[in-house]
Amino acid sequence: MLLIVFFFSCFLVPGFSQNKVKQNEIVWKKEYSTYKNVNNKKGFAKLFNFIFEKKDRALVAPVSVFSDNDNVLWITDRALHELVAVKKNKIINISRIFKNENILSSPIGLCVFPDNTVLFTDSDNGKVYFFNNKTNTSGVFNKNDTLIRPAGIAYSVLTEEVFVSEAGAHRISVFDKNGKLLRIIGQRGNADGEFNFPGFIWIDDSGVIYIVDALNFRVQIFDKNGKFVKSFGKHGDGTGSFACPKGIASDTFGNIYVVDALFNVVQIFDRNGRFLYAFGKKGQDKGEFWMPTGIFIDSDNNIYVADSYNSRVQVFQLISKEKYEN
Numbered sequence: 001m002l003l004i005v006f007f008f009s010c011f012l013v014p015g016f017s018q019n020k021v022k023q024n025e026i027v028w029k030k031e032y033s034t035y036k037n038v039n040n041k042k043g044f045a046k047l048f049n050f051i052f053e054k055k056d057r058a059l060v061a062p063v064s065v066f067s068d069n070d071n072v073l074w075i076t077d078r079a080l081h082e083l084v085a086v087k088k089n090k091i092i093n094i095s096r097i098f099k100n101e102n103i104l105s106s107p108i109g110l111c112v113f114p115d116n117t118v119l120f121t122d123s124d125n126g127k128v129y130f131f132n133n134k135t136n137t138s139g140v141f142n143k144n145d146t147l148i149r150p151a152g153i154a155y156s157v158l159t160e161e162v163f164v165s166e167a168g169a170h171r172i173s174v175f176d177k178n179g180k181l182l183r184i185i186g187q188r189g190n191a192d193g194e195f196n197f198p199g200f201i202w203i204d205d206s207g208v209i210y211i212v213d214a215l216n217f218r219v220q221i222f223d224k225n226g227k228f229v230k231s232f233g234k235h236g237d238g239t240g241s242f243a244c245p246k247g248i249a250s251d252t253f254g255n256i257y258v259v260d261a262l263f264n265v266v267q268i269f270d271r272n273g274r275f276l277y278a279f280g281k282k283g284q285d286k287g288e289f290w291m292p293t294g295i296f297i298d299s300d301n302n303i304y305v306a307d308s309y310n311s312r313v314q315v316f317q318l319i320s321k322e323k324y325e326n
Contacts (some may be wrong), residue, residue: 025269026118026279026303026318028287032073032086033312034058058091059084062306064120064247065313066292068112072133075313076107076294076304078118083120083131094131094138105128108154109200111162113177120163121150124144128153128164128179141179150214152201158224163209165198172198172211174226185226188218193228200294203280210256217242219258219273232273234256234286240267240275247295247306251318257295259305264289266305284310 026150032210034057052145061079068074073086081104089187105124112118116315117132119141128150140142141162156163162175170188172195177182186195196215207224229295233242244262251257254271265283266289269275291310297303301318 016100024277027317027319029317030074031286031307031311031312031314031316032058034118040262053115057311059311059313060208060291061308061311062313063108063308064110064305065296065303065304066110066118066301067296067298068116068118069114070087070116070133071302072116073313074118078106078108080129081107083110084130084268085133086217087133095282104162104255109165111153111155113155114157119153119162121147121153123149123151123167126150126177130160141174142155143179145173145181147173151199151220154201154203154209156207156209156224157205158207163201163211163226165201165211166196167197167199167214170195171270172201172226174215183226185222192209192231193220193222195220199245200204200247202250204250204254210250212245214246217245219245219248219256219269222271228272232269240269240276242267246293249295249297249303251297251303252299252303253320257297257303259292259295261291261293262294266292266295266303279316280305287314287316289314 006095051314059077061077062075063078064076066074075084075085083125083247085092090124104122106122108116108121108123110120117130119128121128126147130141146263148166150164150166151167160177164173172185174183186193196211199212199214201211209222211220213220217235218231220231221229223229242260244260245258246261247259249257256269258267260267263276265280267278289307291307295304303316305314307314
């Protein structure tokens with residue numbers, strides 16, 4: 001079986017306990033994994049079928065996921081070397097449109113502009129690409145700058161800036177919406193505002209920036225201008241700790257969701273970084289994960305998780321009767 005090579009190492013740790021808050025419930029809705037279940041039919045979730053029914057698989061190793069304003073689901077698949085779109089119950093592979101570029105090597109993070117132009121990073125190529133589905137135009141976003149192992153990417157609607165984590169340079173590069181480099185945030189280290197292999201990025205509607213500082217085993221939070229606010233998290237094998245933090249997102253209540261690939265769970269924290277609960281465990285059934293990576297949460301609190309080694313994207317719904325009190 002093809003395995004993803006992560007840009008940082010992960011090691012086995014003990015099991016993970018959970019403490020679910022009663023007034024909130026995460027409900028499994030569906031998954032995208034095969035061409036058949038794009039139409040919401042049952043897919044192949046078992047490893048046996050992954051091996052022997054490979055031709056039916058729409059995804060192999062999904063990394064990031066994003067649902068745009070037109071309800072198009074965008075997925076980067078590192079094993080397929082593809083940007084994949086699920087549009088009107090059809091799977092579309094995008095890389096063939098890049099006629100003047102070599103085949104995509106290692107697509108990782110992605111985000112979408114308000115006009116639904118997709119931006120996505122290619123870690124091996126050191127580039128950020130763009131693709132507009134309506135005009136069928138594409139190209140390199142960072143034409144004048146070579147990035148060192150770009151990973152996470154996010155767009156701030158408030159400042160109209162694009163934040164890209166450079167895992168190999170241990171910093172965040174900030175661009176305007178036309179691809180011009182504006183400034184650099186951070187350097188290698190473990191102090192406030194410093195990074196050790198930064199990964200996924202999320203920017204909420206108020207402009208707050210959340211960055212997974214992967215090998216410092218924490219999440220750093222910045223204001224809309226990129227000024228450090230606070231951080232939370234530590235290395236460990238219990239609730240509220242991280243072993244291999246990956247994707248990050250927030251729901252409409254301001255709660256922060258962090259995917260941990262090694263724990264095979266999604267941990268949920270309040271806006272102050274206090275652990276609330278988690279969902280998922282290692283496995284291949286509904287609601288179970290195997291090395292999950294990216295996460296996206298839409299305005300209706302639908303939760304999309306790139307379940308990488310299970311070769312699928314799982315979709316959940318947050319059902320909440322009341323807001324958490326901080």
